[in-house]
Amino acid sequence: MIKVLIADDQELIRQSLKIVLSANKDIEIVGTACNGNEVVESVRKYKPDVILMDVRMPEMDGVQCTKVIKESYPNIKIIVLTTFDDDEYIFNALKYGASGYLLKGVSMDELVRAIHTVVNGGAMINPDITAKVFKLFSQMAQGDISIQAGTKKNTDDICDAEWNIIKCVGFGLSNKEIAKKLRLSEGTVRNYLSNILNKLNFRDRTQLAIWAVQTGVIRKMVTQK
Template sequence: MIKVLIADDQELIRQSLQIVLNSRKDMTVTDVAADGQEVMRCIRKNKPDVILMDVRMPKMDGVQCTKLIKESCPQIKIIILTTFDDDEYVYNALKYGASGYLLKGVSMEELANAITTVYNGWAMINPDITAKVLRLFSQMAKADYSITVKEKNMDELTRAEWKIIAQVEKGASNREIARTLNLSEGTVRNYLSTILNKLNLRDRTQLAIWAVQTNVRNKVEGRPLETEGAL
C-alpha cells in the first residue's frame, strides 16, 4: 500500500484527489495539507511514501518545502503537481530532489501511474515539459566552461545588485530572493534583467555559473561593498 500525502492550497483539488486515490486498492491518502508548513507537520506525524506537491502555496511554497523534506527525509518521493511550467520552478524542484513534475490536467490514471513509478524509484516528467527539462540538463552539462565578465561591467553593479547575485549563486528562486531581501518578486525580476544587461550575460544560468566561479557570495557576505543602492 502506497501512502500518499496531498499538498494543495485549493480544497476542491485536495478533496478530489483524496477521493480518487483512496478508491484504489494499492494507495491510501494519509494526510492532506493546504501549505508547506502544514506538510512539514504532517510528515512528522505520518511519514508518507509519496507527496503530491503544489508549487504555489501560502506560508511556504512547494519548491522550498521539497528542499526541506529531501534534507530531512530523503526517502520520501515528491511529485510536483502544478499548473505552472515556469523554467525556474522546474529547475529548482528537480535540483532539490523532486522525483516527478506533472502539470495539472493529467488524467487520474496517469497520476496514479506516476505515483507508482516514483514509489518504485524512477522519475516521472510530464511530456509537455520534457523538452524544457532536457534543455536545463544541457545547460547544466555545459556548466564547466568559464564565463568571464569585464571588470568595468562589474564596477557598474550596485550593492543591491550584488546581493541579488549572491542569492542566485545559492540557487534561490525569485520568490526566495524576494522573501530574503524583503522585496517584491517583480522588483527581483527587474533587478535580474538589469544585472544581465550590465554584465552582458545571456540568462540566469550564465549568471549563476559566473557567480559560483567568482565566489560572489563570500565577497558580499565577507566585506562591505562600497557602492550605492544598498538594500
C-alpha cells in the same frame, strides 16, 4: 500499500484527489495539507511514501517545502503537481530532489502511474515540459548552468560496478531498469546507490545525476566504451 500525502492550497483540489486516488486499492491517502508548514507537520505525523506537492502555497511554497522535506526525509518521494511550468520552478524542484513534475491537466491514470514509478525509484515528468528538462540538462552538460551539487569529488574509492550504476542514474534509469540492464537484483542496486551517495556526499540520486552530467562523467564513460 503506498501512503500518499496531498498538499494543495485549494480545498476542492485536495478533496477531489483524495476521493479519486482512494479508489485505488494499493494507495492510501494518509492526510492533506493546505500550506508548506502543514506539510512538514503532516510528514512528521504520517510518514508518507509520496507527497503530491503544489507549487504556490501560503507560508511556505512547494519548492522550498520540497527542499525542507528532502533534507530531513530523503526517502520520501515528491511529485510536484501544479499548473505552472516556469523554468525556475522546474529547475529548483528537481534540484531539491523532486522525483516528478506533473501539470494538473494530467489524467488520473497517469498520476497513479507516476506514484508507482517514483516509489520504485524512477522519475516522472509531464510530456509537455520534457523538452524544457532536456534543454536544461543540455545546458548543464555544456557548462552553461551550474547546480551547486558539488563538482569536485573524491572518486578514488568508486569501483567499476559503482561507475556503471552512476552511468545508468545519469541516463535517468530507475532502480528496476538498472537491475535489468546490469543483471543485478534491485536490492543490490539500492545498496550500490546508497554507498555511492555516501562516498560522494550527495543527498539523493537527483544530485548524483546532475553531477554526472554537469562534470562530463557520462560523456567520458560513453567515450571510453
